[in-house]
Amino acid sequence: MSWIIGIDGGGTKTVACAADLSGRLLARIEKGAANYHVIGLSAFAALVAGIVDDLAEAAGCDRSALALVSLGLAGADRDRDRELLGGALSGLGCPCLIGSDARIALAAGLGDREEGIVLIAGTGSIAYGRTRRGEIIRAGGWGHLVSDEGSGYDIGRQAIARGLKAAEGREIPSLLLDRIIDSLGVADIAGLIAFLHSPATAKADIAALAATVAALAAEGDKLAAAVIADAAVELAGLVASVVARGFPGAAPGAAPVPVAAYGGLLLGCPALRERLAGLLAGQAELLPPGPEPVMGALKIGYDYLKSLKAGS
Numbered sequence: 001m002s003w004i005i006g007i008d009g010g011g012t013k014t015v016a017c018a019a020d021l022s023g024r025l026l027a028r029i030e031k032g033a034a035n036y037h038v039i040g041l042s043a044f045a046a047l048v049a050g051i052v053d054d055l056a057e058a059a060g061c062d063r064s065a066l067a068l069v070s071l072g073l074a075g076a077d078r079d080r081d082r083e084l085l086g087g088a089l090s091g092l093g094c095p096c097l098i099g100s101d102a103r104i105a106l107a108a109g110l111g112d113r114e115e116g117i118v119l120i121a122g123t124g125s126i127a128y129g130r131t132r133r134g135e136i137i138r139a140g141g142w143g144h145l146v147s148d149e150g151s152g153y154d155i156g157r158q159a160i161a162r163g164l165k166a167a168e169g170r171e172i173p174s175l176l177l178d179r180i181i182d183s184l185g186v187a188d189i190a191g192l193i194a195f196l197h198s199p200a201t202a203k204a205d206i207a208a209l210a211a212t213v214a215a216l217a218a219e220g221d222k223l224a225a226a227v228i229a230d231a232a233v234e235l236a237g238l239v240a241s242v243v244a245r246g247f248p249g250a251a252p253g254a255a256p257v258p259v260a261a262y263g264g265l266l267l268g269c270p271a272l273r274e275r276l277a278g279l280l281a282g283q284a285e286l287l288p289p290g291p292e293p294v295m296g297a298l299k300i301g302y303d304y305l306k307s308l309k310a311g312s
Helices: 041-059 079-088 101-110 153-167 176-184 189-197 203-209 207-217 223-247 264-268 271-278 294-310
Strands: 003-007 014-020 025-031 068-074 096-100 117-123 127-129 136-140 257-262 284-286
Touching: 003 041, 003 101, 003 207, 003 294, 014 041, 014 096, 014 127, 014 264, 014 294, 041 068, 068 101, 068 294, 079 096, 079 176, 096 101, 096 294, 101 117, 101 127, 101 176, 101 294, 117 223, 117 264, 117 271, 136 223, 136 264, 153 176, 153 189, 153 203, 153 207, 153 223, 153 264, 176 207, 207 223, 207 264, 207 271, 223 271, 223 284, 257 264, 257 271, 264 271
Parallel strands: 003 068, 068 096, 117 257, 257 284
Antiparallel strands: 003 014, 014 025, 117 127, 127 136
């Protein structure tokens, strides 16, 4: 029996599914980070090879009958990225379709819609849209050093910075710094700074602080709420940028542009999502949660196989 694999490889977690050619899901597994900029090409190749082996065993499929692997990956935005990743996967013995994690989320979230936008806010952030003409418009997603506004990492970093200011009387009084220190299991500010500069501290560790910030905001802490509100403004700005450049018809009175929202931050922080929806009102509309992005990877894989069949 021929089968395919869809992979959603994020900066923190990787989800992979096996399915037969009729669309029936056979198995699903989760692994760690897949961004090769963080883990390296060799570790990435080993990760995918392990996924293939594990799914073959879980689904009871013959590895030699694997028709293709369709991947949506964090850190795969540029042609050079895809070239390097394709080379790393050349030993799999089957075609590999490599695109960004935003591309598969768009395919999953929009379904049969011709146009729309996907907004991803997890460890990083990006808005990625497709117009009726097939044009791709994006905003953000350039990495935590220069971009990823409104992401979990951004919230965590802003919370630490503003919590330190509050401790020095340069921000409104807040429990933010105390909660962050408690959540990290360090003793004091010196321990926090040591944690931040430790080679073992990853982006995902900073992004994980977003849950602490959101919980404190829900308790009424004004500074934590301000950090969440500012993140919503940044995410709305990403969407607005894509709308302005790719959907000029989305003027007042026109139907709002559909926006599929993904990422642990948007799905796990109702206050952020609610504020974001208010900021986008009249211009763009957040869609109800859709299929997980890995389903978009499978959809792209099926479309590719159909195109091959139609061309034969």
